[in-house]
Amino acid sequence: MSLLAAHDVEIERGDRRLLTGVSLTVEVGDIWQLVGANGVGKTSLLRALAGLARLGVTGDIEHDQQRLYLGHAPSLKKTLSPLDNLRCHPACDIVVADDVIFSALASVSLAGYEDRPVGSLSAGQQRRVALARLLLSPAPLWLLDEPFTALDASGCDWLDAQIRSHVSGGGAVVYTSHQPSRFGSLQQDIDLTCHVC
Amino acid sequence: MSSPADMANPLLFFFMVVTLFPLGLGPDPERLSTMAPGVLWVVALLSSLMVSSKLFASDYEDGSLEQLAIAPYPLSVLVLGEVTAHWLATGFLLAVVSPLFGVMLGLPQHGLGVLCYSLLLGTVCLTLIGAMGSALTVSIRRGGLLMSLLIIPLNVPVLIFGTTAVSEAIIGGNPSTWLALLGGLAMGSLALVPLAISAALRVSLDN
Numbered sequence: 072m073s074l075l076a077a078h079d080v081e082i083e084r085g086d087r088r089l090l091t092g093v094s095l096t097v098e099v100g101d102i103w104q105l106v107g108a109n110g111v112g113k114t115s116l117l118r119a120l121a122g123l124a125r126l127g128v129t130g131d132i133e134h135d136q137q138r139l140y141l142g143h144a145p146s147l148k149k150t151l152s153p154l155d156n157l158r159c160h161p162a163c164d165i166v167v168a169d170d171v172i173f174s175a176l177a178s179v180s181l182a183g184y185e186d187r188p189v190g191s192l193s194a195g196q197q198r199r200v201a202l203a204r205l206l207l208s209p210a211p212l213w214l215l216d217e218p219f220t221a222l223d224a225s226g227c228d229w230l231d232a233q234i235r236s237h238v239s240g241g242g243a244v245v246y247t248s249h250q251p252s253r254f255g256s257l258q259q260d261i262d263l264t265c266h267v268c
Numbered sequence: 269m270s271s272p273a274d275m276a277n278p279l280l281f282f283f284m285v286v287t288l289f290p291l292g293l294g295p296d297p298e299r300l301s302t303m304a305p306g307v308l309w310v311v312a313l314l315s316s317l318m319v320s321s322k323l324f325a326s327d328y329e330d331g332s333l334e335q336l337a338i339a340p341y342p343l344s345v346l347v348l349g350e351v352t353a354h355w356l357a358t359g360f361l362l363a364v365v366s367p368l369f370g371v372m373l374g375l376p377q378h379g380l381g382v383l384c385y386s387l388l389l390g391t392v393c394l395t396l397i398g399a400m401g402s403a404l405t406v407s408i409r410r411g412g413l414l415m416s417l418l419i420i421p422l423n424v425p426v427l428i429f430g431t432t433a434v435s436e437a438i439i440g441g442n443p444s445t446w447l448a449l450l451g452g453l454a455m456g457s458l459a460l461v462p463l464a465i466s467a468a469l470r471v472s473l474d475n
Binding site for chain 2: 121122123124125126127137138140142143144145146147148149160
């Protein structure tokens with residue numbers, strides 16, 4: 072089953088044509104990594120796939136499935152606690168129970184930090200709070216922009232494991248990263264350098 | 269609108285300006301009471317302009333707006349929720365305490381109720397229009413001036429109907445026509461402005 076189909080996508084920024092002729096079909100069980108140098112348009116493509124960018128994007132992008140998009144900005148309120156931040160996430164259609172959030176925060180090794188303001192946590196810990204949403208969202212399609220940044224080795228391994236279990240459980244992941252392939256034969260790369268004008 | 273300071277700001281502004289006016293104009297109650305409707309309404313408009321310019325700024329910066337935009341609900345409904353919360357913390361609060369400020373400016377007693385009522389309806393329009401301006405300019409650095417230029421002309425009818433209603437009540441006339449017009453504006457903007465806000469936000473996110 073295809074979770075996302077993009078056909079012949081072209082992205083323009085102002086007068087500049089950024090990418091052209093990008094096509095990909097994301098099936099259940101797929102892991103796609105968008106690779107390319109800085110400024111090549113990885114984030115722009117991911118935002119277009121998420122449905123956030125429309126101006127200057129031509130081509131067909133079908134996303135009838137629910138999707139979880141985690142961008143550069145963590146979408147966390149600094150004055151609220153991790154618990155409050157996760158309690159009601161606008162991209163999920165459910166309000167999750169507190170004990171589910173507690174176990175999600177424990178899974179990202181933030182047990183004990185539930186009630187501290189997010190602003191007092193370190194960058195890596197804030198990143199972990201944002202990533203805890205992966206455990207709370209029912210969306211089958213994950214669109215992750217540089218998910219491995221600011222994470223330590225154990226955090227990267229944790230995310231690695233989450234992505235593997237998500238795709239084996241009927242989901243799919245599209246992510247951007249400068250790190251070399253982490254998933255071996257499980258993942259497919261799309262090198263945007265080939266699509267630059 | 270997360271900290272209590274943000275909530276107190278418009279009220280504090282209102283309070284300061286209203287205390288300064290008698291000092292500038294002299295303590296003559298007669299003169300103050302004729303100017304009171306205009307002064308109170310202009311200050312209400314300015315304080316609403318001040319706070320609503322930042323309405324979507326933090327959501328834009330921390331990425332919450334992106335999450336709202338791809339949520340499985342209509343963006344206009346989510347935005348209406350956010351604007352309602354903002355109004356309860358600013359416009360509603362201001363309207364509720366406005367009779368107090370009216371007394372400070374020597375507004376006759378029979379004008380106080382109409383002042384409160386007109387501000388209650390008027391701040392709904394002001395907040396929604398301000399939110400629209402904020403949505404349009406949220407992606408622009410220092411968009412404050414541009415936003416004021418966009419918003420103030422739209423606020424003028426609200427200001428005129430509001431001050432006329434209060435002035436009418438003071439001279440013993442019937443303010444209900446003006447209040448009805450204000451109510452119509454409020455209902456109209458409640459129905460239509462959220463759509464404009466969501467369209468403006470999508471454009472702002474699209475860069």
